[in-house]
Amino acid sequence: MSKSNISFILHKPQLSENIGACARAIKNFNFKKLVLINPKPIFPNDKILATSVGAKDIINQSKKYDNLDKALGKIDILIATSARFRNKNIKHINLEDLKKINFKKRVGFLFGSEASGLSNDEVSYANYTLQIPTNPDFKSLNLSHSLIIIAQYVASLLKSKNIPFQKSKKVKSASKKEIQSMLSLCIKNLDEINFFRPKEKRPKMLENLRNIFYKMDLSDKETRILSGVFASLGKKR
Template identity: 40%
Template sequence: MQKIDKNNIKIILVEPQLSENIGTAARAMLNFGLESLSIVAPKQNHLSLKSIRASAGANSVLENAKIYNNIEDAISNTSYVFACTVRKRDMVKPYCGPLELNNIFNSLKRKTNIGIMFGREKSGLTNKQVSFADMILQIPTNPKFSSLNLAQAVAIIASEINRIDQKYDERNYFKSNSVVAEKAEIIGFLNHLERALDASGFLRPKEKKDTMMINIRNIFARSMLNKQDVQTLRGIITSLLRWPTGHRDRKIMIETNKIADGNNKNKQQRN
């Protein structure tokens, strides 16, 4: 599967009515790595203060946008054009959904210039405008309420294009610098917790203690604790055992330290 060149894909807004929608569409584009915007006969200034504010920082997309008087000029340097619309058209033209974009893009040469047209907010693309497209691109919506905001439609399509290069099923987008806790650290925490629960009287009756601890261990086994998590949890246990006045009571502090460390005096073997 070939990678797509997003520089060769341009979003074409046909006769947009509100500058705010142009700004939010630009924002949606840049969210997913698309930067080429063409606007056909806009009703309002795409560089107005409302548009700039709505873009939430996607100023570059607006500033580099190309303005055209008609669709013919806007698509003149493209080789393949999609018309994004949900209305059924009385014309013979192939349809596709967003998930099919991957296969269609792969069938085209990598350097093919692609245009994706979106119509005006109130009525969408006209049949004449759709007739310039090679394919109709249809976003599945509720048949009883299918109208999408312009920026929402752009965001959906831009996201699907982004999906071609980015694996949306990966779970590592928000990787931190934290280090996963070692088993010894987790076992030490669980032993600390068990001693604390014993002291509080939670692990009763005695014959159910083993089963209760198995359930508790399984809860934390599913949590992928890191080193900081373990330290925080152990601190919470100690703080709760000292509540409400234990932090000022030396005897209570000695007892909570014993619970935290266990009875083994050898620090290297403390749990």
């Protein structure tokens, strides 16, 4: 199982020191991929590089995107980290449950900004939400601390090679890119029939749609079938 399949995604990080510390944590456990979405500081900058210490290579080869959609094109399984329980129909897991994740796939761990964490809209892109067990009266963790806890745990799992997962080799799970393409087609058709009413509820309705499709673990074949259905429905009009 390759560590190159695993990405650590920082959504709107605010502090240069945290970005550098996250890069250092990633390299501590021999991971390679750091992804940043709309970082507040100029990236990279001297403070980020200084804080990363010997992990400048992680910074230099990192990817930066303007939004979450673009960042997920090569992610198969997205795990959103959160200190809060979400009242959503999404699978909530803990560190122990990571043993059940198929790390042969491309897995992304999503971390929110230091000030506000992840919104429900951002969590709606995820297959799972992960909560790190902490003092219930003081749950807030520093961004780099959260990342290093998960990085160490996943590294130990990959080293043990005791991940119980069996699935037919003939069944290929749909990538985030394939699901996004299908979902875009669905939304396009819904927009054409003025489905999202009233307009102010559109963002919430889109969030709910993403929650439905991303948690279904669709195969690439199922995604193609649904894309065909949505395309046919559009032609009927």
